[in-house]
Amino acid sequence: MAQVDSSATDSIAVDTTGMGVGIDAVTDTTRSDSVASDSVESVFKVVPWKYHRSLGSELTSSDSTLRWQIWPDWTYKTNRDPGVISYRLGTIERNNAFLIDAQEPRYQRLSWEGMNLNDPVSGSVYWNLIPTHKINSFYSEDNGLFYDTNFYLRQYYLNRPLTKLNYEESKFDYRSLEFLVSQNFSQKTNVELSYWDRRAGGEYGNSNVAGRQIYARVFHQLDHRQSLKLKFLSNKYTAGEPFGYVIPEPENFPFDRFIASANESRAESVVKASNFSMSYYRRGRDTTAVTDNFHTGLFYNNRGRELEYSADSTSYQIQSFGGSTRKWLELNPLSLEGGVTYEIFKNKNRSSSNLDQGTWSLFEADGSAVFKPIDFFEVNGEAAYGYRSDGFDSYRVEAGAGLYVGDAITLEVKASSGTIMPTPQQLYWNSTEYRGDAALVNEEVEEVMARLSLRPFDTIEIGVKGQVKELKNSIMVGTDSSFYNSPDYRSLAVTPYFNFENTFLELSGSATYQQFENSSSQLFLNENERVWLKGSLYVKGYLFDRATYVKAGFSGMMSPFRYQAADYNPVLDFWQPLSDDSLLPVFNRLDFDLSARVRTIMILLRWENILDDVTQRGYFETAGYPMSQRRFIFGIRTFFRN
Helix, strand or coil: CCCCCHHHCCCCCCCCCCCCCCHHHCEECCCCCCCCCCCCCCCCEECCCECCCCCCCEEEEEHHHHCCCCCCCHHHHHCCCCCEEEECCCCCCCCCEEEECCECHHHEEEEECCEECCCCCCCCCCHHHCCHHHEEEEEEEECCCCEEEEEEECCCCCCCCEEEEEEEECCCCCEEEEEEEEEECCCCEEEEEEEEEEEECCCCCCCCEEEEEEEEEEEEECCCCEEEEEEEEEEEEEEECCCCECCCCHHHCCCCCCCCCECCCCCEEEEEEEEEEEEEEEECCCCCCCEEEEEEEEEEEEEEEEEEECCEEEEEEEEEEEEEEEEEEEECCEEEEEEEEEEEEEECCCCCCCECCCEEEEEEEEEEEEEEEECCEEEEEEEEEEEECCCCEEEEEEEEEEEEECCCEEEEEEEEEEEECCCHHHHHEECCCCECCCCCCCEEEEEEEEEEEEEEECCEEEEEEEEEEEEECCEEECCCCEEEECCCEEEEEEEEEEEEECCCEEEEEEEEEEEEEECCCCCCCCCCCEEEEEEEEEEEEEECCCCEEEEEEEEEEEECCCECCCEEECCCCEEECCCCCCCECCEEEEEEEEEEEECCEEEEEEEECCCECCCECCCEEECCEECCCCEEEEEEEEEEEC
């Protein structure tokens, strides 16, 4: 969805990083309000750092587009994007997921500045681990086998201490409070600390969720070319696990929270994730250079999950330590990128863990190249290899081409092939109800994608994207509650879309079509088409003699046909397309958003699901989990320069 680039208009933007910062952003930290203004310390001119994106990725979100609306968790943001069909479980802070184009939730990866955040046991992505309010830039890349995402957080180059406060509230138990402080201790050193408390649920039985996030960072610039960064991120979530609700006929469900009965009334899960890293960054000798071309670092991760329910209790805690290095080279007209990562994992409490594996290691290497002999044409390629100490390995190769006629025409095509290793859970899980299979073989994937974008005017974009993904030996949970290599199938997706944006208006729309096709006579996957129609309309501009900037409008979607959503297994914390769930009834959703900035204060309002009890009694995105009824969310964001 197109949104205003508020970096040009928002007077409260205090960090000068921005992924589009140029050399004009040089900051002289010896101004009158500087931490060094009363000393004779030599002038150190700060050129804010711009971090290099992967060659095949593109910027999909930034602080300038995210700050203007309320996003209860990251899936609420992606829910509005073209090509996305979301699978939400009724409340935030759960393992909500989404399908994007032909990529299922289990083929998605999340990284924080290059450090992988997927669960080391199940491979699942917890999108609620993202520090949403701190994102500076969010990059995405579909490499055929996986949908990869990588985000960078804002950095502050300050002359005075900064304090920020974010608060959101709605009915039932929805509360969100975040507090941040940032201060420079010298011209070269900045320290930041924040605490984020989140609560949700309370509408349906056993749906309460409580979580907290702690973030700390120390950034030190050694000189113009070199910098160090020490980062810490800790998350903990305690959630009631209803295992869905008793819903014999979804189309006749009354969406009455006093009647709905949870399948598990006392089940509860606890997820803990801590990430610590120390990184070194370097950029070119040219004093006008802002983008790094080399970084390396060490990291430590601690990830665990506990679940208690009527039939069993499960748990695991995995510690890992590793290092990574990445380098970029610009040899016009050739651009190169390469990286390696090595990580050692330890099952900390193996005697009580449901994972029958003690220690293992993982080595990964990848390389990319883009050859652009002329301005409007390029060819590109990628290759990757991974090896795990239990004897499994994987590979990926990709080749593509792009035609770029200015900003008017963009045509891209890619083809890829490779294999995917079974996860430790799929191989070594052992609990009362579910078990892994050490005899599993690698999944085999072949994929082709294309995208065409036309910009007849600066304000208009019209495009279409499509993807076909063939999967062999895909790993799922079968009827006997064990993992197995499933029959072959393919995933098809196509999405036409358009965007219009000028100074006062934003208008967007898309139509997403996705379908699974069984490759054999054994029809083990439901082949019903999934269709989502989306649209949004926002007006924006200054009011009261430019005293305030306001943005307001509607965003909506409609699913005109019944389909079978992906199935969520709360014991394994795992999403898969194989399911015996009921088809979801036809549904729609319409939200109203309003945000207004006055000096250092931003007010955000959202009226969510406003057609509830008007065109429908409620709706589902995942079978057995009713979505929240109509609700009003109030948010306020402010900062103080002490």
